Amino acid sequence: MATTSDWCLIFDCDGTLVDSEPLLADEIATAFTSLGFPFVPDDYLHVYRGTAFLSILNQLQARHGPLPVTTEQAAKAEAEMRVRLLKRMETDMGLIDGAEEALDALVDIPHCIASNGPGNKVRLSMQVTGLGRYFGDRLYSGYDLKCWKPDPGMFLKAAKDLGSRPEHSIVIDDALVGVKAGLAAGMHTLHFKPHHPDEPTPEGALELYDLRDLPQVVARLMAEMP
Known part of the structure; x- marks a missing residue:
């Protein structure tokens, strides 16, 4: 039996x-x-949330017709956006309700972060919010791995590094691209939706509305698996 x-x-x-x-x-x-x-x-929040910048660009090109945007122009726009965002994160970013309570209760289970965002953005998030004490250097970035959700590769690498098989791995993600990646990886997948409760949840995933409920959900999943 798994421990x-x-x-x-x-x-x-x-x-x-x-x-x-x-x-x-x-x-x-x-x-x-x-x-x-x-x-x-609202386009980002309701349609593209969690999606990598270049993937959004490709989808916009397909939707609105190809615009004369060069690779250099796109890279410059993203780089400038990242600079503005990091500055705002230093002063305007907070925690999702219940994050610390959930992590305190689950600290004995190996855990990590896997984000589609750049590594420096993830590290700043940990520094500004104080969550770095829970995760250390167990931070995975799509930009570092050149693998972005919904591709399951980042999740599979993270689980392997932590010594877990997919069937003993639990993904917690608010974005559909992450939920799809978790399901594709064969992992237990929780669609966290505190701000978008009406967003459809893909078949096979469980819904989670409050991080304070996470320890109970994790305990149930672990008890149900051999």
């Missing part, structure tokens, strides 16, 4: 542990507007 140390918890960062999504929505809207696309913050 606590055989399991792992894989957390998303933005919108799951730290309340940075509204800041990112503002800045990413500014970036895509500067490239000539019609884009408002």
Whole structure:
């Protein structure tokens, strides 16, 4: 029978542990507007939340017709957006309600963060909010691995590094791209939806509305598995 140390918890960062999504929505809207696309913050929050910048760009090109945006222009817009975002995160970012309570209760289970965001953004989130004490250097970034959700590769690597099999891994993610990645990896997947309760949850995933309920959900999943 699997023990606590055989399991792992894989957390998303933005919108799951730290309340940075509204800041990112503002800045990413500014970036895509500067490239000539019609884009408002709600587009990110309700359609593209958690999706990598270049993936959003490709989807916008397909939706609105190809605009004359060069690779250099796109890279410049993203870089400038990242600089603005990091500055705002230093002063305007807080924790998702219940994050510390949940992590305190689950500290004995191996855990990490796996984010589609750049590594420096994830590290700043840990520093500003104080969550770094829970995760140390167990931080995975799509930019570092060149593998972004919904591809399951980042989750599979994280679980392997933590010594867990997919069936003993639990993903907690607020974005559909992360939920899809968790399901594709064959992991127990929790669709965390405190701010978007009406968002459809993919078949096979469980819904979670409050991080304070996470320890109980994790205990139930662990008890149900051999």
